[in-house]
Structures are given as structure tokens and as C-alpha cells.
Amino acid sequence: MRRTARPLTGTALAVAAAALAAAPAYGAPAGDLEVSPSPVAPGGQVAVRTAACGDGGTATGDASAVGAGSLGLAPGPQEREATGRFRVPPSAQPGTYEITATCTGNGRRVTGDLVVTLTSGREQVHPRGSVKTGVGGALGPDPVQTAAGVATLAVAAAGGTWLLHRRARGDGI
Amino acid sequence: MRRFPRVGSGVRSPANAAMAAVTVFALCSGAWLLRNGAETHAPPQPSAAQARAGLDGRAGERAAVPALPPSPPDRIRIPAIRVDAPLTGLGLTRTGSLGVPPAARRNLAGWYEAGTTPGEQGTAIVAGHVDNADGPAVFYDLGALTKGSTIEVDRRDGSVAVFTVDSVEVYAAKDFPDEKVYGAARRPELRVITCGGGYSRGTGYQGNVVVFAHLTGSR
Numbered sequence: 001m002r003r004t005a006r007p008l009t010g011t012a013l014a015v016a017a018a019a020l021a022a023a024p025a026y027g028a029p030a031g032d033l034e035v036s037p038s039p040v041a042p043g044g045q046v047a048v049r050t051a052a053c054g055d056g057g058t059a060t061g062d063a064s065a066v067g068a069g070s071l072g073l074a075p076g077p078q079e080r081e082a083t084g085r086f087r088v089p090p091s092a093q094p095g096t097y098e099i100t101a102t103c104t105g106n107g108r109r110v111t112g113d114l115v116v117t118l119t120s121g122r123e124q125v126h127p128r129g130s131v132k133t134g135v136g137g138a139l140g141p142d143p144v145q146t147a148a149g150v151a152t153l154a155v156a157a158a159g160g161t162w163l164l165h166r167r168a169r170g171d172g173i
Numbered sequence: 174m175r176r177f178p179r180v181g182s183g184v185r186s187p188a189n190a191a192m193a194a195v196t197v198f199a200l201c202s203g204a205w206l207l208r209n210g211a212e213t214h215a216p217p218q219p220s221a222a223q224a225r226a227g228l229d230g231r232a233g234e235r236a237a238v239p240a241l242p243p244s245p246p247d248r249i250r251i252p253a254i255r256v257d258a259p260l261t262g263l264g265l266t267r268t269g270s271l272g273v274p275p276a277a278r279r280n281l282a283g284w285y286e287a288g289t290t291p292g293e294q295g296t297a298i299v300a301g302h303v304d305n306a307d308g309p310a311v312f313y314d315l316g317a318l319t320k321g322s323t324i325e326v327d328r329r330d331g332s333v334a335v336f337t338v339d340s341v342e343v344y345a346a347k348d349f350p351d352e353k354v355y356g357a358a359r360r361p362e363l364r365v366i367t368c369g370g371g372y373s374r375g376t377g378y379q380g381n382v383v384v385f386a387h388l389t390g391s392r
Binding site for chain 1: 189192195196197199200203204205206207208209210214215216217226243245247248259260261262264265268269270271273276285287288289290298300301302303305306307308309310312313329332341344346351355357359366368369372374376377378381391
């Protein structure tokens, strides 16, 4: 049994690795150029991003390996990373291409791999399924309103007591 | 001597009346605050009237204005529900679903940056949170949006893409119409997505509110 266990484990690892490689890559380690989606079909849009250029840094990208020329990378108003995009030429051949970007400020050069595959029909990888955009935080009781309600009722109780007290003294009400 | 109480009551009556009024007002508003504060505040959901019009919905898909060249978006504005939020780039999760912006930022939405840019021909996708752990977030009121409302997207090339809402739908997560929501379009279209469709303590929101819009202008 021991002898068969190892090859089986190896096969399982290989299958897992293949599954991971097939999943759309997103979230590459800092210092690299993220290329998304990869793989992509000829004609598809590709987004690249890097954190290597620092806060507010811009970069010049080079996608000429796949025939898409150069591109600019700039940070969005709310982002620290520089992002850019290009379109893979419809005539691109399947294969792995190196995309590079050079930071304008610190001159750092980062690279990322773009995998082009021939898939029928679809140019873009579309998301699937629903989106997790809420946790229910708006649904609970509002502690501020509850506290205000308690305080206001305390005022009412104090007022009522005062009035009853005066009435008991016959002060006229 | 008998006149003193009358004089006294004459002086005190306005004070008593004022105190009585304050007491009654405090009692009523306190009760209202307590009741309202303990209620659950579910985000608004679209009515059936905002759904896509039967068969003629697709047939009427003509390009109202020419598509814009590709340019990443920076900001989204939906005046009808007082939304004015920056956009961050979104990718896909390991399961292939659309990623989401960081939940801690209440006023931040995101766009699918590997897809179509808003204004370009095709389907551009924007998503944002309905709420976070602290309360309502950027797209809390998305379900209250109605047909014909305007959505504006500021783009990095300096142009503003103006979209008009076609329909507001709510879909269950377990039967999500991927092709309808994310699929390619022949004209410039926009989807704005947030959570909705009922809430359960165990599994959270049961689905998504999806706004369908198409490009009707630019400036």
C-alpha cells in the first residue's frame, strides 16, 4: 500500500497544480507585473498592474512581444498601484509572452507573463455567479437611535415626575 | 390671602403647560426612536415595474450613440440615489466570480478591469457593497433606482460616459443568469451590481440587485 500511495499523491498534486494554473491569475506578489486575465484569447482585453512604482508612480509598459506595442500605466485616483491595459491583436499566436513595465520614477523594471490561448468565440473572460457585496451590517438595530430613544424617555419621565409632584402639592395644573 | 394662590398659579401655569408639552413630546419621540431603532433596515429592493420589459426589451437594442474609445473609469455618479464614488479595479476570485472592493471603505465601488471599459462597445461591469459591518455602504439605495435614471462615469481620458437605466432586476445567487448579466453586448452597456434579494443570518444576502443601463450620451 505504501508504494502505491506515493505515486497517487504525486498525481493528486499534479492535478491540483494544473487546476491552479488554469484558474484566472489575480493577486501576483508585489514587485511583479500582474497580468489579468491570463490565459486570454486573441483580440481580448488585458489589464496589467504593479505596485513596484510606489505611491502615485507611473510606468511605461511594453507589450510588443505579443504585438500590442507600448502602453502607459497610471494609478487611479484611489489606487496605490499603477494600472494599464491593452488589447491582444486578433492575429496573435497562442503562446506565452513576456510583458514588461518600467517605472518612470525609480526606473524599476517588472515583468509578467501573458498566456495567449485559442478559445472559440469568447474574447473576454466573463465573471460567473453572484457577487458578495454585503454582510448585513445595515440590518441590525441602530444603537444610536436606541440610545437617543432611552434618553428622550428619561426626559419624559423627569417631566412627568415634576408635574405629578406639583399637582400633589396643589400648585394647580 | 386667598389671592396669592391665584397669582401664584397665574405665574406657574405657563411653566406647567410648557413642562407638560415637553413631557408629551419627549414621550412620543422617545417611543418613536426606540421603535425605529430596533427595526431592521433592509435595503430597498426593485419592484416588478422596474424589470426588463418582456420580449421587446432585447429587440429595442439599437446603439443610441456611437461607442467611445476604451478608457478606464475613475468615478461613478448616480444623482437619483446620491451616489458619487471613486472606482477601483476588480479582478476575479478563484471560483471565477467577480471580486469586490475592500469592504472597510464605505464610499468605494469597483469595475471589472479585465473587461469592457464603460462607454466602450460591450458590457462594462461595476460592483459595490450594499453594506459593511458598520452599516449602509455605497450602493445601499441601488434597488430604489428606476428606469430612465441617469448614471455618469468619469473616464481617465477626461470624457464622461452618460448611461440611461433600462431595468433594475434582482436575481437569486443559486440561479444567477451569468450570460444576461455579464455576457457581451452589441452596444455600449453598463451593469451596476450590489447585494440584495433577502437576507438570512446564516448565509447572508440571497442574491444581487443588478442595474442594466446603456450609453445615451457623452461629454
